[in-house]
Amino acid sequence: MDEPRPGQPEDDAALVARVAAGDQDALGLLYDRFGQAVYSLCLRIVHEGATAEELTQEVFVRLWRSAASFDAAKGRLSTWLLRIAHNLSLNEVRRRQSRPVTAPDLDWEAAAAALADPSVDADPAGSVWLRERATAVRGALAQLPAPQRKAIELAYFGGLSQPEVAAALGDPLGTVKSRIRAGMQRLRELLVAAGVDAAE
Amino acid sequence: MDRMDRRDSHVDDLIDAYALGALEPDEVDAVEHHLETCPRCRVLVARARALADAFLLAVPRIAPSPDLRDRLMRRIAAEAAGSAASMDTSRPTSATTTTANPVARFLRSLLGGEGETHDAGGLLRDLLADPECVILPVPGTDEAPGASARFVGSPHRREGVLVAGGLRPSEAGRAYQVWFLHGGQPQPNTVFRADHSGHGAGVFRLDRPVFDFDTVAVTPEPEGGSPAPTGPIVLAGALRRE
Ligand SMILES: [Zn+2]
Numbered sequence: 404m405d406e407p408r409p410g411q412p413e414d415d416a417a418l419v420a421r422v423a424a425g426d427q428d429a430l431g432l433l434y435d436r437f438g439q440a441v442y443s444l445c446l447r448i449v450h451e452g453a454t455a456e457e458l459t460q461e462v463f464v465r466l467w468r469s470a471a472s473f474d475a476a477k478g479r480l481s482t483w484l485l486r487i488a489h490n491l492s493l494n495e496v497r498r499r500q501s502r503p504v505t506a507p508d509l510d511w512e513a514a515a516a517a518l519a520d521p522s523v524d525a526d527p528a529g530s531v532w533l534r535e536r537a538t539a540v541r542g543a544l545a546q547l548p549a550p551q552r553k554a555i556e557l558a559y560f561g562g563l564s565q566p567e568v569a570a571a572l573g574d575p576l577g578t579v580k581s582r583i584r585a586g587m588q589r590l591r592e593l594l595v596a597a598g599v600d601a602a603e
Numbered sequence: 604m605d606r607m608d609r610r611d612s613h614v615d616d617l618i619d620a621y622a623l624g625a626l627e628p629d630e631v632d633a634v635e636h637h638l639e640t641c642p643r644c645r646v647l648v649a650r651a652r653a654l655a656d657a658f659l660l661a662v663p664r665i666a667p668s669p670d671l672r673d674r675l676m677r678r679i680a681a682e683a684a685g686s687a688a689s690m691d692t693s694r695p696t697s698a699t700t701t702t703a704n705p706v707a708r709f710l711r712s713l714l715g716g717e718g719e720t721h722d723a724g725g726l727l728r729d730l731l732a733d734p735e736c737v738i739l740p741v742p743g744t745d746e747a748p749g750a751s752a753r754f755v756g757s758p759h760r761r762e763g764v765l766v767a768g769g770l771r772p773s774e775a776g777r778a779y780q781v782w783f784l785h786g787g788q789p790q791p792n793t794v795f796r797a798d799h800s801g802h803g804a805g806v807f808r809l810d811r812p813v814f815d816f817d818t819v820a821v822t823p824e825p826e827g828g829s830p831a832p833t834g835p836i837v838l839a840g841a842l843r844r845e
Pocket residue numbers: 612613614637641643644645
């Protein structure tokens with residue numbers, strides 16, 4: 404057996420292979436690694452802790468069911484999980500027809516739980532890449548002119564189309580389109596400048 | 604047809620919005636029809652998708668209920684057992700999941716604006732709605748192993764809240780003082796009292812960005828505060844952006 408050496412965490416692909424073989428503990432380890440990122444994304448989109456938790460479970464149930472089809476050569480597990488979380492969350496928002504048009508309030512219950520949870524800052528093995536990258540992208544987003552960032556966020560996290568973004572912001576459609584393009588281009592430049600390869 | 608290589612015969616204008624999922628259905632059809640025969644635009648779409656994927660990582664982290672893992676694992680066990688019980692039946696019927704944690708309960712009361720510390724509650728709500736909100740653990744030291752606190756701040760703001768629990772309740776004339784340290788030099792800050800259940804929240808204000816400091820610490824001091832620490836450090840935590 405190729406047990407990981409002490410202090411050397413198993414990589415994502417090895418854990419996914421164990422999940423595919425029916426190893427529940429391996430799924431638990433992947434939850435420890437990525438559960439918070441998945442939950443945070445779901446919460447960002449659906450804005451309700453209980454729903455975000457159900458969606459988070461759904462993401463990991465999908466991993467459980469389809470681990471065998473995960474191909475590490477095609478991309479990182481974190482990206483795969485977060486794309487599923489993004490899709491499921493947007494579907495949920497659309498299903499409820501309750502699209503928030505401005506950045507809504509956080510879920511206070513969840514926020515309070517987070518504040519009180521000692522594991523909130525745990526940095527599980529294997530997530531260093533995630534963490535560094537998240538920091539770089541947050542930094543780049545923070546440098547974006549606010550109207551560009553707002554348009555991109557409403558589209559991507561709000562699930563709005565460009566005309567809907569325009570309506571939500573009260574701006575002309577053409578302005579929104581050019582802000583989205585300019586914002587994406589600026590982010591590319593900022594990430595390149597920060598030494599982050601968005602295609603990695 | 605001799606103009607196929609012209610830029611405007613591609614779908615450049617639509618690619619970023621396509622990757623963000625922001626196109627109208629007819630535009631999506633147009634892009635996808637074009638991609639079938641255009642390797643150049645497929646590359647551009649893949650790049651734009653990668654950029655959009657990166658946003659997914661950047662969402663500020665918030666922890667789910669501590670018991671979510673158990674609920675998930677029970678659901679997985681049920682799936683593994685081939686059980687039809689894949690519904691999440693183990694969910695508690697009310698939001699009781701964090702009441703076992705005294706800091707959580709205290710925070711909820713702060714956020715709910717109850718009690719005399721509603722000042723802290725309003726600022727907490729503000730901070731938590733800030734996309735750059737940073738929440739850091741501030742553990743109890745050997746002097747107060749049962750204590751713990753959370754630092755809630757933001758890189759671009761000069762105010763924040765330290766929310767503590769598990770402290771020895773403040774006696775008459777005594778309180779807890781918050782210190783911000785840079786290179787080992789403590790700068791005095793706000794004073795707060797711990798109530799009968801050991802909870803307290805201090806709203807701090809700074810003359811420079813919070814991450815110019817490297818450590819936050821708390822000591823017991825006289826009610827009016829001290830220019831330099833006189834009591835032992837009961838809570839201390841590193842300040843870092845991530
Ligand atoms: Zn093309």
